[in-house]
Amino acid sequence: MASKSINGFRGTELLNSPRYNKGTAFTEKEREEYGLEGLLPPVVESLQQQVDRVYGEYSAIGDNPLAKNIFLASLRTENIVLYFGLVSQHLFEMLPIVYTPTQGDAIANYSNIFRRPEGCFLDIEHKDPELIRKILSQFGQGDDIEYIIITDSEGILGIGDQGVGGVLISVAKGNLMTLCAGLNPHKLLPIVLDVGTNNKKHRSNPLYMGLRRDRVRGQEYDDYVDTVLSCIKEVFPHAFVHFEDFGLVNAKRILDKYRKRIACFNDDIQGTGAVALAAVVSTLHIRKEDLHDQRFIIFGAGTAGIGIADQMMNAMMIDGLSQQEAYDRIFLIDRYGLLLEKHRDVATEGQKRYLKPDSEFADLDVTGEGIGLEAAISRIKPNILIGCSGQPGKFTEGAIREMAKHTDRPVIFPISNPTSLVEARPAQINEWTEGRALIATGSPFPAIERDGKLCPVAQCNNALLYPALGVACILSRCQVLTDEMIKAAADALAHTSPALKDPSQSLLPDITNIRDISRHIILAVLRKAEEQGANTVAVPKSYEEVAALEWNPRYE
Numbered sequence: 182m183a184s185k186s187i188n189g190f191r192g193t194e195l196l197n198s199p200r201y202n203k204g205t206a207f208t209e210k211e212r213e214e215y216g217l218e219g220l221l222p223p224v225v226e227s228l229q230q231q232v233d234r235v236y237g238e239y240s241a242i243g244d245n246p247l248a249k250n251i252f253l254a255s256l257r258t259e260n261i262v263l264y265f266g267l268v269s270q271h272l273f274e275m276l277p278i279v280y281t282p283t284q285g286d287a288i289a290n291y292s293n294i295f296r297r298p299e300g301c302f303l304d305i306e307h308k309d310p311e312l313i314r315k316i317l318s319q320f321g322q323g324d325d326i327e328y329i330i331i332t333d334s335e336g337i338l339g340i341g342d343q344g345v346g347g348v349l350i351s352v353a354k355g356n357l358m359t360l361c362a363g364l365n366p367h368k369l370l371p372i373v374l375d376v377g378t379n380n381k382k383h384r385s386n387p388l389y390m391g392l393r394r395d396r397v398r399g400q401e402y403d404d405y406v407d408t409v410l411s412c413i414k415e416v417f418p419h420a421f422v423h424f425e426d427f428g429l430v431n432a433k434r435i436l437d438k439y440r441k442r443i444a445c446f447n448d449d450i451q452g453t454g455a456v457a458l459a460a461v462v463s464t465l466h467i468r469k470e471d472l473h474d475q476r477f478i479i480f481g482a483g484t485a486g487i488g489i490a491d492q493m494m495n496a497m498m499i500d501g502l503s504q505q506e507a508y509d510r511i512f513l514i515d516r517y518g519l520l521l522e523k524h525r526d527v528a529t530e531g532q533k534r535y536l537k538p539d540s541e542f543a544d545l546d547v548t549g550e551g552i553g554l555e556a557a558i559s560r561i562k563p564n565i566l567i568g569c570s571g572q573p574g575k576f577t578e579g580a581i582r583e584m585a586k587h588t589d590r591p592v593i594f595p596i597s598n599p600t601s602l603v604e605a606r607p608a609q610i611n612e613w614t615e616g617r618a619l620i621a622t623g624s625p626f627p628a629i630e631r632d633g634k635l636c637p638v639a640q641c642n643n644a645l646l647y648p649a650l651g652v653a654c655i656l657s658r659c660q661v662l663t664d665e666m667i668k669a670a671a672d673a674l675a676h677t678s679p680a681l682k683d684p685s686q687s688l689l690p691d692i693t694n695i696r697d698i699s700r701h702i703i704l705a706v707l708r709k710a711e712e713q714g715a716n717t718v719a720v721p722k723s724y725e726e727v728a729a730l731e732w733n734p735r736y737e
């Protein structure tokens with residue numbers, strides 16, 4: 182029999198190719214053709230049998246989330262179909278392992294637990310465009326890559342600067358694209374830009390694998406990002422670019438610079454804003470109130486905080502408010518306390534338009550050290566409090582009780598990740614508000630008890646939305662992603678809220694039926710793209726057409 186190969190791989194090399202490896206699922210005929218005889222145990226198994234085996238191994242690891250994360254990461258580098266087969270069948274159970282909170286630990290420990298590389302490593306000491314194009318070309322050409330997730334690792338989740346280990350946020354976010362919205366994993370490229378790290382712990386770790394130098398800032402950094410994006414556009418002209426976990430100084434600046442020039446998106450700004458809007462809309466149904474009547478305090482006015490503020494602004498204006506009226510309903514608290522005009526010199530560009538007149542709050546700043554959360558709540562009487570500061574415990578009992586004084590159903594979303602950085606735990610908020618608060622968190626939390634009944638806590642995490650939004654951008658090949666397309670995604674997600682049917686249920690759906698939810702979001706975004714003429718190709722028109730385009734774990 183003539184010796185055959187799959188894309189040049191046969192024998193041991195084929196078994197070592199995560200993309201083409203089927204392990205014990207290679208049939209007898211394939212074993213003969215591809216030179217695998219004697220390299221596998223004799224029994225030919227189905228994918229389901231393989232999944233059952235690895236699930237058994239996974240379960241035997243016991244209560245060690247990081248070991249489970251390492252097990253799954255290793256599996257992915259051995260057999261991609263088996264990895265997705267396993268995780269998609271146990272997504273609810275495994276999401277906290279492959280995403281927040283455990284992926285945060287994996288990233289922080291990257292240089293200590295490294296086995297095999299995943300993703301693409303670009304570093305600022307090798308910035309020759311020819312070299313960057315060559316590196317990118319190792320992952321394909323032209324339409325081989327449709328979606329690129331890129332981080333510079335400065336603001337990983339709430340754990341900050343993680344240097345080269347940040348590659349694992351791009352990898353994890355990419356895996357969710359497949360799990361949640363059916364993106365073909367071979368069409369995705371996760372990238373880390375290593376521009377140095379200011380993380381002393383990593384720099385002093387002898388095992389650290391990234392550049393041991395201060396983070397590059399200023400013109401050199403900007404030129405480097407520009408070069409990388411130009412090279413991406415040359416090698417993969419239609420790829421959609423997703424920015425993830427850039428730091429506060431760069432995230433919004435980079436988005437604002439490129440969003441009208443290339444098809445791109447910042448998940449922490451736009452994705453978080455949209456998912457928070459969906460959760461807020463869901464509370465409006467329960468409270469029978471209108472968005473334009475809400476008053477917000479956003480605690481932690483950084484990348485995510487400003488993304489949420491801008492998204493709420495935009496939605497309130499669509500709901501009939503003037504720009505000024507909408508600004509007047511959003512109050513920001515950052516490290517200086519409630520942000521006022523007097524903070525203009527230290528405020529970020531994104532914060533500046535939300536500064537409030539000093540005179541309105543002069544009496545509250547008795548110590549001159551800024552107005553704290555409790556005092557701000559007492560004066561502003563917000564209905565909605567959102568925490569994205571990455572500062573654990575900052576929603577104090579006093580602050581939450583103050584919230585509960587002014588409104589029947591206070592909306593309280595401590596959405597900082599990972600779990601350890603949450604501003605207050607749902608059980609605490611529930612207790613301090615006598616069971617009246619409508620709660621959502623960023624990382625998963627156990628259900629809370631109300632009147633002897635367990636009520637699930639919504640996970641308000643951009644992961645519910647960006648995979649579908651990203652797939653819609655790929656399917657429409659949009660030249661730019663418009664605010665209206667993002668709003669369409671948020672509205673579609675809000676429509677799937679379990680709380681619409683039963684107010685004691687979660688404000689947002691959980692991940693269990695995420696493929697179905699994603700299809701609805703994808704369709705809504707595609708319709709909006711067509712309405713606005715943002716698509717450059719014909720788009721699928723029905724739920725079935727969208728579903729038929731999904732990648733699913735099965736052996737070819």
Ligand SMILES: NC(=O)C1=CN([C@@H]2O[C@H](COP(=O)(O)OP(=O)(O)OC[C@H]3O[C@@H](n4cnc5c(N)ncnc54)[C@H](O)[C@@H]3O)[C@@H](O)[C@H]2O)C=CC1
Nearest residue numbers: 338339481482483484485515516570571597598623642643
């Ligand atoms: N649930 C979700 O989907 C998402 C959650 N996040 C979480 O939000 C948190 C913040 O992330 P980013 O906005 O990317 O970080 P960031 O660093 O851009 O913003 C954090 C902000 O909090 C402020 N801050 C620090 N100490 C403070 C204090 N004591 N009081 C008030 N404000 C304080 C900082 O000055 C900064 O403006 C992280 O924990 C992250 O995991 C971020 C994106 C999405």
Ligand SMILES: CC(=O)C(=O)O
Nearest residue numbers: 337338339449598643
């Ligand atoms: C969820 C997310 O994107 C973050 O915490 O950064």
Ligand SMILES: [Mg+2]
Nearest residue numbers: 338425426449
């Ligand atoms: Mg993020």
